[in-house]
Amino acid sequence: DPKIIQKPKYLVAVTGSEKILICEQYLGHNAMYWYRQSAKKPLEFMFSYSYQKLMDNQTASSRFQPQSSKKNHLDLQITALKPDDSATYFCASSQPGGLEYFGPGTRLTVL
Amino acid sequence: GEQVEQLPSILRVQEGSSASINCSYEDSASNYFPWYKQEPGENPKLIIDIRSNMERKQIQELIVLLDKKAKRFSLHITDTQPGDSAMYFCAASVMTGGSNAKLTFGKGTKLSVKS
Numbered sequence: 001d002p003k004i005i006q007k008p009k010y011l012v013a014v015t016g017s018e019k020i021l022i023c024e025q026y027l028g029h030n031a032m033y034w035y036r037q038s039a040k041k042p043l044e045f046m047f048s049y050s051y052q053k054l055m056d057n058q059t060a061s062s063r064f065q066p067q068s069s070k071k072n073h074l075d076l077q078i079t080a081l082k083p084d085d086s087a088t089y090f091c092a093s094s095q096p097g098g099l100e101y102f103g104p105g106t107r108l109t110v111l
Numbered sequence: 112g113e114q115v116e117q118l119p120s121i122l123r124v125q126e127g128s129s130a131s132i133n134c135s136y137e138d139s140a141s142n143y144f145p146w147y148k149q150e151p152g153e154n155p156k157l158i159i160d161i162r163s164n165m166e167r168k169q170i171q172e173l174i175v176l177l178d179k180k181a182k183r184f185s186l187h188i189t190d191t192q193p194g195d196s197a198m199y200f201c202a203a204s205v206m207t208g209g210s211n212a213k214l215t216f217g218k219g220t221k222l223s224v225k226s
Contacts, residue, residue: 043155043200045213056213090154097206100214102154
């Protein structure tokens with residue numbers, strides 16, 4: 001059974017629209033993260049949360065907003081989508097100070 | 112912020128030989144160095160890691176070396192098999208007080224093992 005669930009697996013959006021990427025982890029971890037991977041850039045850290053609090057934000061744009069409604073959830077809302085936002089978005093989790101495990105990813109294409 | 116350089120970007124080896132991937136980092140405060148393997152269309156999977164209180168770690172055919180003075184760390188895969196073919200990423204992070212800081216990744220090495 002997958003321990004980190006990301007929905008949807010594939011997502012196609014039009015420029016200017018808004019989407020929410022879902023992430024749930026069932027590893028009992030208290031820290032969750034978002035990373036982005038595209039052909040142009042390697043794996044790139046975006047956000048980290050610990051006990052549902054934002055710990056680090058390396059995303060310059062406010063169009064990217066993480067949302068943690070439950071301890072094991074960290075969704076990513078992206079507004080005013082641009083073609084450059086096309087990438088695979090990976091959610092990850094860990095115990096604080098522990099190993100980070102990645103989810104299966106959501107591949108976003110913005111037309 | 113931290114920068115991680117990874118070389119080579121492409122590595123082709125013969126089955127049964129060894130493969131080595133080298134990474135360097137800039138932030139002397141970095142103290143945690145994981146390695147991830149990523150197959151096409153899949154997520155990165157943690158394969159081995161080393162912390163700054165160690166110089167060498169081995170898990171089966173995987174060996175990681177860390178030289179804190181030179182700010183370099185490396186992954187060595189001995190007796191490579193076709194199943195080892197994948198992208199490999201090194202990363203560096205500063206862990207303090209039991210909390211994780213962001214992982215800064217290298218650009219990746221595409222390893223191809225020919226049989």
